[in-house]
Amino acid sequence: MKILLLGKNGQVGWELARTLLPLGELISLDRQQLDFSNTAALPEAIASIRPNMIINAVAYTAVDKAESERDKAFLCNAHAVEVIAQEAKKVGALLIHYSTDYVFDGTKDTPYLEEDTPHPLNVYGESKLAGEAAIMASGVEYLILRTTWVFASRGQNFLKTMLRLAAERESLSIVSDQIGAPTWARVIAQTTAHIVQQVQRERAEKTFESGIFHLTSAGDTSWHGFAQKIVEVASAQRALTLRSLTPIRTSQYPTPAQRPHNSRLCTNKLTARFGLVMPAWDVSLELCMEELC
Numbered sequence: 001m002k003i004l005l006l007g008k009n010g011q012v013g014w015e016l017a018r019t020l021l022p023l024g025e026l027i028s029l030d031r032q033q034l035d036f037s038n039t040a041a042l043p044e045a046i047a048s049i050r051p052n053m054i055i056n057a058v059a060y061t062a063v064d065k066a067e068s069e070r071d072k073a074f075l076c077n078a079h080a081v082e083v084i085a086q087e088a089k090k091v092g093a094l095l096i097h098y099s100t101d102y103v104f105d106g107t108k109d110t111p112y113l114e115e116d117t118p119h120p121l122n123v124y125g126e127s128k129l130a131g132e133a134a135i136m137a138s139g140v141e142y143l144i145l146r147t148t149w150v151f152a153s154r155g156q157n158f159l160k161t162m163l164r165l166a167a168e169r170e171s172l173s174i175v176s177d178q179i180g181a182p183t184w185a186r187v188i189a190q191t192t193a194h195i196v197q198q199v200q201r202e203r204a205e206k207t208f209e210s211g212i213f214h215l216t217s218a219g220d221t222s223w224h225g226f227a228q229k230i231v232e233v234a235s236a237q238r239a240l241t242l243r244s245l246t247p248i249r250t251s252q253y254p255t256p257a258q259r260p261h262n263s264r265l266c267t268n269k270l271t272a273r274f275g276l277v278m279p280a281w282d283v284s285l286e287l288c289m290e291e292l293c
C-alpha cells in the first residue's frame with residue numbers, strides 16, 4: 001500500500017509520519033514540497049504518486065487570524081481539499097481528512113453526534129465545514145475524523161503556551177465556560193493507524209463505507225481545568241513562578257473568533273466501527289508531559 005501523508009510537520013502530521021511507517025510505502029510531504037495555496041500544483045503531485053491512500057493533516061489552523069484572512073483559510077481548508085478529493089477519486093485513493101468541533105455552535109447540552117447539524121461560529125469552522133462538504137460531494141471514498149483541542153510536545157498549542165506562562169507569570173486567568181476534550185496528537189495518529197489497517201481490509205473485501213467519525217480523548221474539562229492539570233503535573237517536574245490560576249468567563253477574554261461553549265464530541269460511532277477505546281485526556285496529558293520533561 002502506498003500512503004501519501006500531507007502536512008508532515010504539523011502536530012498531528014509529525015506523529016503520523018512516525019506512526020504510519022510500518023503500514024506501507026509512506027510518502028510524507030511538507031509545505032515546501034506541496035503548498036496548498038497553489039491548488040494548480042496539487043493534481044500533478046497526486047497523479048504522479050498514485051497513492052492508495054491520502055492522509056491530509058494540512059490545515060490553516062489560526063482560528064483568530066482566520067477572521068481577517070477568510071480567503072486564505074478557505075483556500076487551504078476548502079478549495080485545496082476539494083481538489084485533493086477530486087484527484088484522490090481519479091486515482092482510486094481513499095482520503096482520510098481531519099476536521100474540528102468548531103463546525104458546531106456549542107449550544108447543545110450533550111456531546112455532539114456525527115449527524116448533528118453543523119453551524120460554525122467562526123471563519124475557521126466555516127472553512128473546515130466547506131472542506132467536509134467538498135469531500136462528500138466529490139464521490140471519493142473518505143473518512144473525516146473530527147477532533148478537538150489538540151496538544152503535542154511539538155508545535156504551537158495550549159500546553160506549550162501554559163508551560164511557558166507558568167514559568168514567567170505569577171497569576172493567570174483562564175476561560176472556564178468552554179468545555180471540551182484535550183486530545184494528544186499521538187493518540188490521533190495511533191488511532192488513525194489502526195483505522196488505516198481496518199479500512200485496508202474493508203476495501204479489499206469491498207465492504208468499506210465512507211463516513212464522518214468523532215475522534216477525541218475520553219472525558220472533558222474546561223480550558224481552566226486543562227491549565228490546572230498542566231500546572232499540577234509541571235510543578236512536580238520543575239519550579240514554576242505561577243501562584244494563582246483564576247477561572248474567568250469567555251466574555252472576560254474577548255477574541256476575534258467566537259468559540260463554542262460545548263466542544264464535546266461523542267466517540268461511540270468510532271468505537272462501534274473500529275473497536276477502539278479512546279484514552280482519558282488527563283492520562284494522555286501526563287504521558288505527553290513526561291516526554292517534555
Ligand SMILES: NC(=O)c1ccc[n+]([C@@H]2O[C@H](COP(=O)([O-])OP(=O)(O)OC[C@H]3O[C@@H](n4cnc5c(N)ncnc54)[C@H](OP(=O)(O)O)[C@@H]3O)[C@@H](O)[C@H]2O)c1
Nearest residue numbers: 009010011012031035036037058059061098100147149150
Ligand atoms: N490544533 C487543534 O487544536 C485542532 C482542533 C481540532 C481539529 N484540528 C484539525 O486537526 C488537523 C491537524 O491539525 P494540527 O493541530 O496538526 O495543525 P497544525 O499543527 O497547525 O499543522 C498544520 C499543518 O498544515 C501545514 N500547512 C498550513 N498551511 C499550508 C499550506 N498552504 N500548504 C501546505 N501545508 C500547510 C502547516 O505547515 P507548516 O508547518 O509549514 O506551517 C502544518 O504542518 C487539522 O485538520 C485541524 O483542522 C486541530
